[in-house]
Amino acid sequence: MNTLIGTDISAARHFLEAGHPIGIPTETVYGLAASALSPAAVARIFEVKNRPTFDPLIVHVPDAAAAQNYALHWPETARRLADAFWPGPLTLLLEKRDIVPDLVTAGLPRVGLRVPSHPLALQLLQTLSFPLAAPSANPFGYISPTTAQHVFDQLQSLIPYILDGGPCRVGVESTIIGFEDGKTVVYRLGGLSIEQLEQVAGPLTLQLHQSSNPAAPGMLTTHYAPRKPLYLGPIDELKERFPQLRAGLLTLCPLPQKSADILCISLSSEGDLNEAAQHLFAAMRLLDQSDVDAIFAEPMPETGLGRAINDRLKRAAV
Ligand code: TXA
Numbered sequence: 317m318n319t320l321i322g323t324d325i326s327a328a329r330h331f332l333e334a335g336h337p338i339g340i341p342t343e344t345v346y347g348l349a350a351s352a353l354s355p356a357a358v359a360r361i362f363e364v365k366n367r368p369t370f371d372p373l374i375v376h377v378p379d380a381a382a383a384q385n386y387a388l389h390w391p392e393t394a395r396r397l398a399d400a401f402w403p404g405p406l407t408l409l410l411e412k413r414d415i416v417p418d419l420v421t422a423g424l425p426r427v428g429l430r431v432p433s434h435p436l437a438l439q440l441l442q443t444l445s446f447p448l449a450a451p452s453a454n455p456f457g458y459i460s461p462t463t464a465q466h467v468f469d470q471l472q473s474l475i476p477y478i479l480d481g482g483p484c485r486v487g488v489e490s491t492i493i494g495f496e497d498g499k500t501v502v503y504r505l506g507g508l509s510i511e512q513l514e515q516v517a518g519p520l521t522l523q524l525h526q527s528s529n530p531a532a533p534g535m536l537t538t539h540y541a542p543r544k545p546l547y548l549g550p551i552d553e554l555k556e557r558f559p560q561l562r563a564g565l566l567t568l569c570p571l572p573q574k575s576a577d578i579l580c581i582s583l584s585s586e587g588d589l590n591e592a593a594q595h596l597f598a599a600m601r602l603l604d605q606s607d608v609d610a611i612f613a614e615p616m617p618e619t620g621l622g623r624a625i626n627d628r629l630k631r632a633a634v
């Protein structure tokens with residue numbers, strides 16, 4: 317299959333209506349999208365991604381009104397969060413309506429819903445008569461794509477079209493929230509910070525490492541891994557521990573230049589954690605494709621998007 321990259325909404329729509337998964341931009345990462353109401357189209361997503369069918373997919377809708385069609389009950393906090401943060405990097409897990417195929421939710425009782433904050437994605441969703449199921453557009457287990465080229469590099473010939481919306485503004489996946497026994501639970505740290513969420517939802521309960529238990533919401537621990545071994549820790553300590561490795565470095569701020577370092581990527585010259593999140597996955601890909609033996613990554617401060625970055629680095633680390 318020939319894979320085209322473009323900005324043509326009607327071409328994107330044409331392929332989706334024919335049941336093909338395509339690449340779509342969002343503000344977080346690129347998605348591999350197909351009609352969420354067509355089990356056959358959703359099955360193609362799992363095939364193209366090589367993803368186990370026990371790992372459910374997020375359903376993307378154009379606005380909160382459309383989301384009502386797929387979720388039965390809206391706790392008061394869910395309403396407030398949707399009002400405050402949609403469109404945006406927030407996924408709400410809510411009790412699903414029967415119209416959502418079981419394949420989308422992997423047989424779980426809740427559906428993940430999100431309104432992406434990206435002009436092309438929203439334009440596309442508004443022209444369609446169905447919502448879009450979309451996981452990140454990477455082969456299962458690899459780093460999520462943040463440009464159309466990243467999607468092309470890994471899924472070319474498997475999908476007919478990639479809608480090019482430029483580099484993703486947020487750079488890490490959406491924050492996933494659900495509601496249990498009156499508590500607001502965070503299942504995945506992501507592009508919406510805990511601090512921002514707490515201003516609207518009050519205190520949160522974190523349940524982040526459900527790992528590979530398919531019955532539990534959340535994600536598998538093996539996500540986001542580059543092929544090269546990634547070690548997480550203070551760079552100087554890692555250099556002492558592994559003096560024999562030719563390592564590429566991933567840091568927040570630029571390091572004072574030392575000629576001995578082969579390759580060093582700083583995520584933000586000013587130490588801005590939003591900018592760091594934006595650059596994280598592209599930097600990991602670059603290091604993975606370079607000729608270093610390993611990647612040494614330093615932990616970020618545990619505030620704002622630093623938490624989500626650290627979560628992704630931990631999952632990528634050996
Ligand atoms: O930012 C994002 O969320 C991106 C863009 C494309 O929207 N999507 C994304 O999808 O990251 P994915 O499939 O790579 O990660 C979604 C995670 C999965 O680990 C899945 O286990 C969890 O969300 N999830 C989705 N639906 C769920 C459900 N019904 N119940 C429990 N967990 C769910």
Ligand code: MG
Pocket residue numbers: 451452460539
């Ligand atoms: Mg993913």
